[in-house]
Amino acid sequence: MPHRKVGVGFSNVGRAVVDGVWRMGFATRFFVMTLLGSGDSFRRFGLTIREIYFSGVLSLIIILVSGLFVGMVLGLQGYETLQKYGSESALGTLVALSLVRELGPVLAALLFASRAGSAITAEIGLMKATEQLAAMEMMAVDPISRVVAPRFWAGVISMPLLAAMFSAVGVFGGYLVGVVFIGVDAGSFWSQMQAAVDFRQDIVSGVIKSVVFGIAVTAIALFEGYDAPPTAEGVSHATTRTVVTSALAVLGLDFILTAFMFRGI
Amino acid sequence: MTSWKQPDVPTENLVEINNLTFAYGKRAILKGINMVMPRGKVVAVMGLSGCGKTTTLRLIGGSLKPTAGSVKVAGHEVAELDREGLYRLRRKMGMLFQFGALFTDLSVFENVAFQMREQTDLPESVVRDLVLMKLDAVGLRGAHSLMPSELSGGMARRVALARAVALDPMLIMYDEPFAGLDPISLSVIGNLIRRLNDALGATSIVVTHDIQESLKIVDYVYFMSDGVVVAEGTAEEIKASTLPYVHQFVWGEIDGPVSFHYPRAPYSQDLRLEAGHAA
Amino acid sequence: MERTTLDLWVGVFVVMGLVALAVLGFKVGNLGTYDSSNTYTLYGEFDNIGGLKIKAPVKSSGVVVGRVSEINFDSKKFVAHVEVRLDGRYQFPKDTSAAILTSGLLGEQYIGLEAGGDPVNLKGGDKFKLTQSAVVLENLIGQMIYGKAAEGEDKAAKQTK
Numbered sequence: 001m002p003h004r005k006v007g008v009g010f011s012n013v014g015r016a017v018v019d020g021v022w023r024m025g026f027a028t029r030f031f032v033m034t035l036l037g038s039g040d041s042f043r044r045f046g047l048t049i050r051e052i053y054f055s056g057v058l059s060l061i062i063i064l065v066s067g068l069f070v071g072m073v074l075g076l077q078g079y080e081t082l083q084k085y086g087s088e089s090a091l092g093t094l095v096a097l098s099l100v101r102e103l104g105p106v107l108a109a110l111l112f113a114s115r116a117g118s119a120i121t122a123e124i125g126l127m128k129a130t131e132q133l134a135a136m137e138m139m140a141v142d143p144i145s146r147v148v149a150p151r152f153w154a155g156v157i158s159m160p161l162l163a164a165m166f167s168a169v170g171v172f173g174g175y176l177v178g179v180v181f182i183g184v185d186a187g188s189f190w191s192q193m194q195a196a197v198d199f200r201q202d203i204v205s206g207v208i209k210s211v212v213f214g215i216a217v218t219a220i221a222l223f224e225g226y227d228a229p230p231t232a233e234g235v236s237h238a239t240t241r242t243v244v245t246s247a248l249a250v251l252g253l254d255f256i257l258t259a260f261m262f263r264g265i
Numbered sequence: 266m267t268s269w270k271q272p273d274v275p276t277e278n279l280v281e282i283n284n285l286t287f288a289y290g291k292r293a294i295l296k297g298i299n300m301v302m303p304r305g306k307v308v309a310v311m312g313l314s315g316c317g318k319t320t321t322l323r324l325i326g327g328s329l330k331p332t333a334g335s336v337k338v339a340g341h342e343v344a345e346l347d348r349e350g351l352y353r354l355r356r357k358m359g360m361l362f363q364f365g366a367l368f369t370d371l372s373v374f375e376n377v378a379f380q381m382r383e384q385t386d387l388p389e390s391v392v393r394d395l396v397l398m399k400l401d402a403v404g405l406r407g408a409h410s411l412m413p414s415e416l417s418g419g420m421a422r423r424v425a426l427a428r429a430v431a432l433d434p435m436l437i438m439y440d441e442p443f444a445g446l447d448p449i450s451l452s453v454i455g456n457l458i459r460r461l462n463d464a465l466g467a468t469s470i471v472v473t474h475d476i477q478e479s480l481k482i483v484d485y486v487y488f489m490s491d492g493v494v495v496a497e498g499t500a501e502e503i504k505a506s507t508l509p510y511v512h513q514f515v516w517g518e519i520d521g522p523v524s525f526h527y528p529r530a531p532y533s534q535d536l537r538l539e540a541g542h543a544a
Numbered sequence: 545m546e547r548t549t550l551d552l553w554v555g556v557f558v559v560m561g562l563v564a565l566a567v568l569g570f571k572v573g574n575l576g577t578y579d580s581s582n583t584y585t586l587y588g589e590f591d592n593i594g595g596l597k598i599k600a601p602v603k604s605s606g607v608v609v610g611r612v613s614e615i616n617f618d619s620k621k622f623v624a625h626v627e628v629r630l631d632g633r634y635q636f637p638k639d640t641s642a643a644i645l646t647s648g649l650l651g652e653q654y655i656g657l658e659a660g661g662d663p664v665n666l667k668g669g670d671k672f673k674l675t676q677s678a679v680v681l682e683n684l685i686g687q688m689i690y691g692k693a694a695e696g697e698d699k700a701a702k703q704t705k
Binding site: 126127130131132134135136137138139140141146 | 326328351352353355356358360362363364366367368369379380383384
């Protein structure tokens, strides 16, 4: 009977929604507990430093290489379009503003989620599956303070640094293609850029964005790992979910932040 | 909430479990069990997978809160301890998890030293001596710089044991310590469980389904099935028991109260002989 | 705690990040030239500001001497009230005119100041006496069409004589 199947379909959706809301509530509580348990991340800064190495330093290569390529492509595509209006000298402005306002924070966050975020999820999920977190609890050591919070702060600290490096290398990439290869005037490249890129409006906004993205991506990665079912399959699904959810969150937050920050302009 | 400031009650039974009930939502795991673990003894909790043994350990350790009933350790009701009280209780408990649960990013030495470094202010030189002593007790002092990934299953289990007794706990809990070990390691672990218990004057609870090894070393056995205690007694009494479930378990009989066959339709129906067609 | 190679790499990482930020700030952006301390404010009234935006540059002889700080609508006089903040190093005579001009083809609009000859200078809070509104494209086209039409009528009138 078809109507019965439709009924089952609805109840499945309903259950999924309730489950999703429940999960979100748990995730919020988890986030608050992470913040509350952050004392040790700073008192014993060595823990956080170690995590900055694993999340930030090891993401350097992919960030720098990607930034360079993105900047170079911006240079190419930008020149292609601008020269139709005789405005090649605006290339520097185009490359710099695109990177600093949007592409730097967003792409760096997406790359970070793929590389460091998934690694965090897998690590925490595995620690949970092999009962390492339970063992820590039994030894009266709070796993959130010791394992989760340092990784959180490492992500929040690393993200803006990575985004800045992405943008800086990207601008260099645009310079490489535009000025060195194609022959746009170096002087106008830099001077128009400097006139157009405002520190407070553009660069600080970009930094704020990357901090927000850092919080979102790291929190998602940690939660997915912590909540993963303690099986190989569960951990692998959680890793995928981290990358997907982070991507959606970053893009959604980007829209909201951009609307707030660049409304007047 | 009782605070830890109330002193330990010098009871004869370190752990007392009364009518303990625990359920996950509608699913009942423990249906009112009673157990006592006297001081200084090694007690085994046996049964098939899913009968509630590990849940009992978790309730004793305070990771779970009972739905009804009471769990008392050294006279303190575990579920009513505040955070500080639970924290102090756990400093006096050691637990060996199934397959070891060593911290994979720390070396053997650092694993054993973990609790000392986190919980005490002992200077590094003292920590070093203590760690090496504990490792020596389990026969692995020479392996102290190895990483967990470089250890065999039996060695990892022994390191986890050394880690569990790092702070000389009064209660040591073992979750399936014999699972997946070769005969030599089995013997070694069994031996260590007994010797450490007696040397430390501690009380040990061993959750297992390994009959051979455990009956050699334990003083008392509780048999669980489906969330209730179905039998208890000393090792001899259990071996001689005529209760069908216990007998089948102890002697490894293929069929009995725990049926060989998963519930099924009649054979003839499955093979479609009823309809009169040629097979 | 002992220092480990880990710490070294993390230190390098953090330094690189801060350097990138500094490069972005000074070389890419305008942090170095941002002089927000010594400024004074003037204002002007325009019939039509066109596409002028806040933070648009104020130039004289092509050199940036300030920025547009506020744009408001005066509902009593029905004109646009534009405030500009000028760098304190530059003083302008009282009869300086302010015009809204377009820079380049892609047209970011800015305010151009044409200095007058008055020996007395404008001081903070003063108003530009002469202003020129932005050129509105539609009006320009309308004028051109009207001009052509008028020319055509003149010609026709001459021919019928």
